[in-house]
Amino acid sequence: MTIRPRSDDFSTLVIDSIVVGLRRLADLPRPLRRLIALIMDLMLCLISVWLAFSIRIGAWDLISPTVGIVVVTVIPSWLIAARWCGIYRSIIRFAGGRTMMDIAAACLLVSLPMITIFMFIGIAGVPRTIGVLQPMILLLLLALSRISIRYALVDILHVARQARGRRVAIYGAGRAGQQLGFAIRQDGHVALAGYLDDDPSVEGHRIDGVRIHGTNDIGRVISELALDEILLALPSVPRSRRLQIVEQLKPHSVRVRSLPSMGSILEGKVSVRDLRDVQVEELLGRDAVPPDESLLKGAIENKVVLVSGAGGSIGSELCRQILARRPRRIILVEQSEFALYTILTELEESPVADGGVEIVAELADISESMVARRIMDRHLPQTVFHAAAYKHVPLVEANPISGLRNNVFGTYRCCIEAERVGASRFVLVSTDKAVRPTNIMGASKRICELVLQARADMKSGTIFSMVRFGNVLGSSGSVVPRFRAQIAAGGPITLTHRDVTRFFMTIPEAAQLVMQAGAMAKGGEVFVLDMGRPIRIYDLAYSMIQLSGCTVRDEINPDGDIAIEEVGLRPGEKMYEELLLGDHPLPTEHRRIMRAQEVKLGWSELSALLDELEQALDNAEIGKAMAVVRRAVPDYAQTDRLTATEQVGNLRTAGACGSALPYAE
Structure with a gap:
């Protein structure tokens, strides 16, 4: 039949x-x-x-x-x-x-x-x-x-893909959204189901036959269009507005991606390949600190500038931005051969390098006395940015002798030799972990600050200043790439404690802060950035899971995609971070940069402590070394003596906030 x-x-x-x-x-x-x-x-x-x-x-x-x-x-x-x-x-x-x-x-x-x-x-x-x-x-x-x-x-083919393929909507019906829509229709791998826009006057209109939907009832629109993904085509909106949109989309378990910047839109280069996952800085809710070009150029233009730790996350960004502001010569000091080669190659291939800026690479350990003296005598820098340091909390905690020697005496040698050759400015890259430190890395950076404050009081002619900020997104050791890898692998995401919080900023912001503060300094200041509200790491992980189109697996939703697991605080880690030792920070020329009022030590007292510390490190007497550290930094308290519950209690009592991340450059 x-x-x-x-x-x-x-x-x-x-x-x-x-x-x-x-x-x-x-x-x-x-x-x-x-x-x-x-x-x-x-x-x-x-x-x-x-x-x-x-x-x-x-x-x-x-x-x-x-x-x-x-x-x-x-x-x-x-x-x-x-x-x-x-x-x-x-x-x-x-x-x-x-x-x-x-x-x-x-x-x-x-x-x-x-x-x-x-x-x-x-x-x-x-x-x-x-x-x-x-x-x-x-x-x-x-x-x-x-x-x-x-x-x-x-x-x-587009209609056929709409029936069978991954369905997407574009949030933003402006120029960027229209260009992205055209690129999607030509690309052929996804189906454009509609546009979303906040402007009620365009709701119901069509772009090349595709309808524009309002965002007042976005959950209904997502359900009706059966969306798998929403693409943000809002390259020029402030970060605070992007956060509002992301928060609005989070409960609906759709993947969210976005276009990178306005530059590619203006050049007409929008393509589906430009899309990327929503970046963590878009979840901060704080708009980037606008740079003041007059301050940025003050300590750099037509000067000899030295950057120690030039191959690190902050150091390399400093080098890029310094080069763009036309120094006469830039000296890159770095002890990692690969890191030095990478940043040197990048700078030499930069179009800005053709403008006559001399770039010199020094493969050296600046913490060695003779090395620091030789480099300073050879180049006679006018401005020094000291970013060289060991900054990963667990590693420094496990290697206290190396951490203290590199951080404390790297700063000490560098600033003494820069002062000797007549450098006009010396800027130290510090960390929020230097405030009431609970780990050796933070304590060592607080001693570095004390060194500069004491030398500033000597009135030698070199202007010493310090810049203190929180965790830097995308830097070496940052938690964000690890979270992304764990999500891609199907989870679980691991963090140390659900109540840990941190302040965050981007690498360009950090570098600009360092440069601007260095130009504003009069001598001995500790500059801090108004970094907005701190971010709870658990909330960060939760948002990243939802924005990837997955759901969180927990007691409320046992059938979710990815679990979040706590592994416990590591030695030296804080539940929260602070930026100020004292109260009532003073304003500066920049509305988002403040000047902290800190307790200092005189040079004679500090010099004696440094001699004692160096002798203990030379003899590998870690007990004596830590005793000196506690005398120099009375607020230092190791967190292995504090339980997580006690730290949460301190958090509530102090009204402060902090994170589950190791400090990243």
Whole structure:
């Protein structure tokens, strides 16, 4: 018995066959597609001649000497005109207004020999009006062919993808959103289901046939459109507004990606490849601190600038921004060969380097006395940015001798030698972990601050200052890449404690803060940034899971995708971080930079403690070394003596906030 397919099965089969055929046509090699287009256009030339004759004489005359004469004239004319106008350099599936103008220009060129030969000169048996009629018909046929192919290869395939593919909506119906929508329709891997926009005046309108939806009831829209992903095309909105949008989308378990910056939009380079996952800085809720160019250039332009730790996260960004502000010479000091090679190569290949800025690389350990002396004598820097330090809390906690020697005596040697050769400014990159430190890294950085404060009181002519800030996004050791990798692997995400909080800022912000503060300094200041509210690391992990399109697996939702697990605080880690030792910070020239009022030690007292500390480190007497550290930094208290509960109690009592991250540069 033969089983006949139902009519709807048959129609589905026909549609599937058409879609498959169109996809194969779209995926053909470009030379083969050009050949097919050429053959098609030559056939249209022939058809245009037949149509011109039939319209003129009222009968079809497909094969005759007169038709042959016109065809022999049209085809070479078209080939020459098409090459001249670049007809086959255009991609037919992207055909638009410019393509139609090129075709019109080519048909105009074809009309010149046609009018000359058949209208002015005249050929027996060929009506004179053929010279005008045939190019007009050819233009119409070519335009219809381009529109039909574009519809078949773009719109029909797009409708097919809407029924079966991953469905996305674009948040933002402005210029960036329109460019992204066009790129998605051409890309062919996802289906554009609609636009979302906050402006009620555009709700219900359409962009190239795709409807714009309002955002007042975004959950309903997501459900109706069956969205898998939302793409943010809002490159120019403030970070605070992006946070509001992200918070609005988080409960709906759709993946959220965004366009990077306004630069690519202005250059017209928007493509689907530009999309990236929502960055953590978009979850901070704090707009970036605007740089003051007059302050940025103050200590850099046309000066000899030295950066220690030039290959680190902060050091390398400092080098980039310093180079952009035209120093006379920039000296890169770094003890890691690979890190030094990487930043040196990048700077030398930068277009700014062609402006006559001399770049010098010094592979050296600045904490060694003779090395620091040699480098300072050789280059006589006018401005020094000291970013060299060991900064990863667990590693320094496990290696206290190396951490103290590198951090404390690296700073000490560097500032003493810079002062000796007459450097005008010395800026130390510090950390919020230097405030009431609970780990060796934080205590060592507080001693570094004390060194600079004591030297500033000596009034030697070198202006010493320190810049203190929180965790830096995207730096070495940052928790964000680890969270992303754990999400990609299916989880779980691991963090030390759900109540840990941290202040965050971006690497460019940190580098700009260092440079601006260095230019503002009068001597001995500790500068801190108004970093807004601290971020709870658990909330950060939760947001990253939801924005990836997954759900959190917990007691409330045991069937979720990814779990968040606590592994316990590590030695030396704080539940929260602070930026100030004292109260009532003072304002500065920059509205987002404050000056802390800190307790200091005199140079004679501190110098004696440094001698004692160096002797203990030389003899590997860690007990004596830690005793000296506690005398220099009375607020130092190791967290292995504090339980997590006690730290939470301290947090509530002090009203402060902090994080589960190791300090990253």
